[in-house]
Amino acid sequence: MNAFEVRRNRLYDWMAVEGVALAMFEDFEGRRDPSLRWLTGQPGDALLFLSLDKQSLLVPWDINMAFLYAKAEAIIPYAEFGRQPIEAMQTAVELFKIPFGSKVEIPAVTPYPVFLRYVEALNDFDVLCRNNGIQEAAQQLRATKDEEEIRIYRKAADITNTVIDLLEENVLSGKLDTEADVALFIETEGRRRGCDGTGFETLAAGPDRSFGIHAFPSYTGGPFAAPGMSILDFGLKYSGYTTDVTLTFARGVLSSRQEKMLSLTEKAYKLALAMVQDGVSVRDVAASVDAFFGKSKKSMPHGLGHGIGLEAHEAPAIRSRPDNPWQLKPGMIFTLEPGLYDPALGGCRLENDILLSDSGVEVLTNARIIRF
Amino acid sequence: MNAFEVRRNRLYDWMAVEGVALAMFEDFEGRRDPSLRWLTGQPGDALLFLSLDKQSLLVPWDINMAFLYAKAEAIIPYAEFGRQPIEAMQTAVELFKIPFGSKVEIPAVTPYPVFLRYVEALNDFDVLCRNNGIQEAAQQLRATKDEEEIRIYRKAADITNTVIDLLEENVLSGKLDTEADVALFIETEGRRRGCDGTGFETLAAGPDRSFGIHAFPSYTGGPFAAPGMSILDFGLKYSGYTTDVTLTFARGVLSSRQEKMLSLTEKAYKLALAMVQDGVSVRDVAASVDAFFGKSKKSMPHGLGHGIGLEAHEAPAIRSRPDNPWQLKPGMIFTLEPGLYDPALGGCRLENDILLSDSGVEVLTNARIIRF
Numbered sequence: 221m222n223a224f225e226v227r228r229n230r231l232y233d234w235m236a237v238e239g240v241a242l243a244m245f246e247d248f249e250g251r252r253d254p255s256l257r258w259l260t261g262q263p264g265d266a267l268l269f270l271s272l273d274k275q276s277l278l279v280p281w282d283i284n285m286a287f288l289y290a291k292a293e294a295i296i297p298y299a300e301f302g303r304q305p306i307e308a309m310q311t312a313v314e315l316f317k318i319p320f321g322s323k324v325e326i327p328a329v330t331p332y333p334v335f336l337r338y339v340e341a342l343n344d345f346d347v348l349c350r351n352n353g354i355q356e357a358a359q360q361l362r363a364t365k366d367e368e369e370i371r372i373y374r375k376a377a378d379i380t381n382t383v384i385d386l387l388e389e390n391v392l393s394g395k396l397d398t399e400a401d402v403a404l405f406i407e408t409e410g411r412r413r414g415c416d417g418t419g420f421e422t423l424a425a426g427p428d429r430s431f432g433i434h435a436f437p438s439y440t441g442g443p444f445a446a447p448g449m450s451i452l453d454f455g456l457k458y459s460g461y462t463t464d465v466t467l468t469f470a471r472g473v474l475s476s477r478q479e480k481m482l483s484l485t486e487k488a489y490k491l492a493l494a495m496v497q498d499g500v501s502v503r504d505v506a507a508s509v510d511a512f513f514g515k516s517k518k519s520m521p522h523g524l525g526h527g528i529g530l531e532a533h534e535a536p537a538i539r540s541r542p543d544n545p546w547q548l549k550p551g552m553i554f555t556l557e558p559g560l561y562d563p564a565l566g567g568c569r570l571e572n573d574i575l576l577s578d579s580g581v582e583v584l585t586n587a588r589i590i591r592f
Numbered sequence: 593m594n595a596f597e598v599r600r601n602r603l604y605d606w607m608a609v610e611g612v613a614l615a616m617f618e619d620f621e622g623r624r625d626p627s628l629r630w631l632t633g634q635p636g637d638a639l640l641f642l643s644l645d646k647q648s649l650l651v652p653w654d655i656n657m658a659f660l661y662a663k664a665e666a667i668i669p670y671a672e673f674g675r676q677p678i679e680a681m682q683t684a685v686e687l688f689k690i691p692f693g694s695k696v697e698i699p700a701v702t703p704y705p706v707f708l709r710y711v712e713a714l715n716d717f718d719v720l721c722r723n724n725g726i727q728e729a730a731q732q733l734r735a736t737k738d739e740e741e742i743r744i745y746r747k748a749a750d751i752t753n754t755v756i757d758l759l760e761e762n763v764l765s766g767k768l769d770t771e772a773d774v775a776l777f778i779e780t781e782g783r784r785r786g787c788d789g790t791g792f793e794t795l796a797a798g799p800d801r802s803f804g805i806h807a808f809p810s811y812t813g814g815p816f817a818a819p820g821m822s823i824l825d826f827g828l829k830y831s832g833y834t835t836d837v838t839l840t841f842a843r844g845v846l847s848s849r850q851e852k853m854l855s856l857t858e859k860a861y862k863l864a865l866a867m868v869q870d871g872v873s874v875r876d877v878a879a880s881v882d883a884f885f886g887k888s889k890k891s892m893p894h895g896l897g898h899g900i901g902l903e904a905h906e907a908p909a910i911r912s913r914p915d916n917p918w919q920l921k922p923g924m925i926f927t928l929e930p931g932l933y934d935p936a937l938g939g940c941r942l943e944n945d946i947l948l949s950d951s952g953v954e955v956l957t958n959a960r961i962i963r964f
Contacts, residue, residue: 250701252622263808285808328705329622332721335704349704400783404776411772416809436635436657437788 223368224291227361228259232274234357241272241322243354244309248281251329254530255358257460262290267298267305269312270354277315279308306341313345320344328355363527363535364551369461370575373553376458377573377584379413380465383456384586391445391469392592399424399439402452410456419455419462420532426450430468430567433522433559447472449482449566451559455532464528464555465587466571480516481560482568482589488512488558489570492524496556496574496581500548506540509558518560525555528573550578595740596663599733600631604646606729613694615642615726616681620653623701626902627730629832634662639670639677641684642726649687651680678713685714692716700727735899735907736923741833742947745925748830749945749956751785752837755828756958763817763841764964771796771811774824782828791827791834792904798822799843802939805894805931819844821854821938823931827904836900836927837959838943852888853932854940854961860884860930861942864896868928868946868953872920878912881930890932897927900945922950 221229235243245268247256256268265281275293280286283297294315301307309326318324325348326338339347365373383406390396396405403422411417424439425432427448435451444450450469455462470482488509495505506524513520525538536546538554548554552575559569570589575582593601607615617640619628628640637653647665652658655669666687673679681698690696697720698710711719737745758781762768768777775794783789796811797804799820816822822841827834842854860881867877878896885892897910908918910926920926924947931941942961947954 250624282808329703331701332704332707333700333723351705400780404780407779408772408776412813432654432656434654436654439783441784441786 222291223366224258224260226366228270228276229274230361231259231270231354231358232272234354235270235272238354239323240325240348240354241318242312242316243270243325244268244305244312244327245270245355245358246305246327246330251327253327253329253355254460255355255362257530258358258362260290260292262286262292263460266290267308268292269309269316271312271316271318273316275316277312306337309338310341313342318345321346323348325349325354328353359535362529363546364549365529365553365575366551369529370551370553370577372459372461373463373573373575373584376415376456376461376463379410379415379458380456380463380573381586382413383409384465384467384588387452387467388590391590396445397443398441399426399444400441402444403439403454406454406456414458416457416460419457419464423451423453425452425567427471427566431561431563431565432567433561445469445471449474449478449568451567451569453569453571455528460530462528462530462532463573463585464532464557464571465573465585466557466559466569467587468568468570468589470568470589470591475565477562478565478568481518481562481565484513484516484518485558485560485568485570486589488520489556489572492556492558493574493581493583496548496576498548498550498576501544502536502538502546502548503540503542503544505548506538506544510540513558513560520558521561522557522559525557525571527552527554529553548576550576552576553584594663595738596630596632598738600642600648601646602733603631603642603726603730604644606726607642607644610726611695612697612720612726613644613690614684614688615697616640616677616684616699617642617727617730618677618699618702623699625699625701625727626832627727627734629902630730630734632662632664634658634664635832638662639680640664641681641688643684643688643690645688647688649684678709681710682713685717690717693718695720697721697726700725731907734901735918736921737901737925737947738923741901742923742925742949744831744833745835745945745947745956748787748828748833748835751782751787751830752828752835752945753958754785755781756837756839756960759824759839760962763962768817769815770813771798771816772813774816775811775826778826778828786830788829788832791829791836795823795825797824797939799938802840803933803935803937804939805933817841817843821846821850821940823939823941825941825943827900832902834900834902834904835945835957836904836929836943837945837957838929838931838941839959840940840942840961842940842961842963847937849934850937853890853934853937856885856888856890857930857932857940857942858961860892861928861944864928864930865946865953865955868920868948870920870922870948873916874908874910874918874920875912875914875916877920878910878916882912885930885932892930893933894929894931897929897943899924899926901925920948922948924948925956 267279278292425435523539527534557571561567639651650664797807895911899906929943933939
């Protein structure tokens with residue numbers, strides 16, 4: 221049984237509990253859902269139907285891509301349905317002999333006007349479109365990585381770490397001068413080593429712009445790593461999975477207030493990392509960091525971390541909101557990224573990717589605060 | 593009156609005709625709508641409310657960005673609503689004293705489960721969520737560019753043309769060897785000249801891959817501009833607006849069938865360009881090119897062109913579908929991009945950006961077929 225079948229089986233179990241006879245996933249521009257790739261291997265632009273009797277139908281826009289990458293019991297090109305998802309759904313209902321009156325589930329993100337058309341076209345069925353449905357079930361399952369995914373992450377982290385070392389070398393020697401130099405260096409060196417590209421838009425902010433959580437534009441022709449604190453936040457995508465790290469370059473003689481920001485950020489990172497273990501509440505980890513910063517009258521304007529995977533932000537969100545139900549569990553890969561920002565002093569952030577496994581805690585990446 | 597007010601006024605007129613008292617735009621990750629930027633200047637991550645009595649409320653995620661870029665009668669940070677769009681909508685209803693029973697419109701892409709929550713929260717109002725609503729009205733208005741947008745496009749085209757010349761020079765001299773070299777050169781040189789970056793993922797396909805309309809991955813470490821036909825499709829974004837051009841590099845001695853493809857593509861481009869004038873049906877332009885290729889037993893597997901602007905694909909689509917209602921009008925900026933593709937011979941495409949103005953037809957960009 222391949223990894224995709226194992227993953228689909230977990231969802232078939234969920235469908236049995238929920239009494240859902242047929243479920244649909246959709247991954248197109250404007251409504252992306254990487255769960256489709258997680259379930260089939262198809263990199264994107266496709267529909268996927270899962271039936272309670274453990275059959276899958278993939279409907280790809282690019283059939284050649286599907287033959288190269290995807291695994292499913294049936295594959296039918298989207299063009300055969302005139303690129304109409306409702307027509308594809310009607311075919312799936314017939315193909316899998318779904319009994320009249322059954323529950324059939326469409327994506328929770330389906331726009332209301334489109335939902336009305338599904339209901340009309342499938343009037344012999346009970347059409348579900350809901351939060352807490354199968355899309356969310358898939359997202360929750362994706363929070364725990366399997367062996368294949370951990371293998372991919374080790375490779376992605378290896379490349380990321382090599383690029384981090386090259387970045388340090390080239391920034392310190394003056395070869396990478398501007399924000400754009402640094403960002404494009406990452407793109408080039410990552411792809412050269414087999415990455416698909418960057419996992420999200422690289423954020424390179426020199427001392428004048430590093431106070432923003434997400435500077436806009438994300439990088440410019442302006443100076444990077446001039447005296448002061450510069451932030452570099454990037455991820456490299458390998459076989460679809462992205463890393464997510466943040467380096468701070470601290471150059472020259474800093475003020476005592478800047479030194480304090482750096483030192484608090486490093487301490488917060490160590491504090492959070494020391495708390496990582498099977499069963500710990502992510503809320504408690506995040507709240508401890510909030511309290512630590514609070515003692516110095518500082519506050520962090522963003523969450524402490526988040527799961528990573530086929531998306532740069534996945535479950536669990538490592539935040540202190542009271543209704544956050546998540547605990548860390550073996551197989552989870554997530555970021556810890558404390559940071560502090562001040563419009564007058566600049567910003568600093570330290571972010572690494574952490575794997576919690578049965579054998580313990582492993583920091584996959586080697587991002588760091590670089591002083592020079 | 594600034595350009596954003598003029599644009600909002602056009603939508604207020606539409607709201608008056610439709611009897612919509614309050615309308616909402618939403619631009620967040622997963623549900624992007626550049627009309628929000630078009631109406632306010634805010635680059636993204638915000639809600640916008642427009643009321644029939646010509647008041648606007650912008651609700652940005654990043655309030656500092658809004659103060660730098662945006663114009664609206666009222667600006668309130670999203671954090672004040674706990675980042676809940678429905679809470680923001682409820683405040684807008686009160687702030688603008690919308691009478692009970694009025695029509696209030698939410699985005700057509702609102703997911704069905706979210707729509708239900710709006711209906712519940714706004715049960716004193718008639719909540720509209722529909723195709724052919726205000727989002728589509730804004731998209732249609734955006735098809736005709738105003739003076740400010742044309743000014744931006746002249747600058748974007750200038751930079752694009754400079755980069756095209758540099759590309760020719762560096763590819764022909766052998767300095768840019770691989771698809772990735774070429775793609776990252778565009779990113780670097782565009783940003784160096786003040787662009788925000790590329791407007792979409794650059795497509796660089798050497799002779800072995802140029803037969804695909806959209807090769808996957810979009811560029812690799814493989815050779816570009818080896819003997820045969822290579823396609824380079826890219827856009828540079830300036831102040832939010834993207835150009836969209838395609839060059840073909842034809843290297844070495846080509847077969848007569850390849851020469852025929854190039855010559856037909858150039859002729860189709862000239863034929864289409866000669867038809868551009870005020871009032872011409874885009875369907876007729878596209879159908880003429882289809883017929884022209886048909887005479888040589890060729891067919892083009894994509895549309896002839898499309899409007900460009902804050903998105904790489906905007907209205908009007910220049911396609912021959914019988915129900916395409918669009919005519920070209922002064923102020924429209926659009927691409928013409930005939931191309932032919934053959935798995936054995938490779939592909940070629942020629943794409944430029946065209947401005948139709950009161951004074952005539954202007955080809956803004958200078959993409960071309962480069963033989964060497």
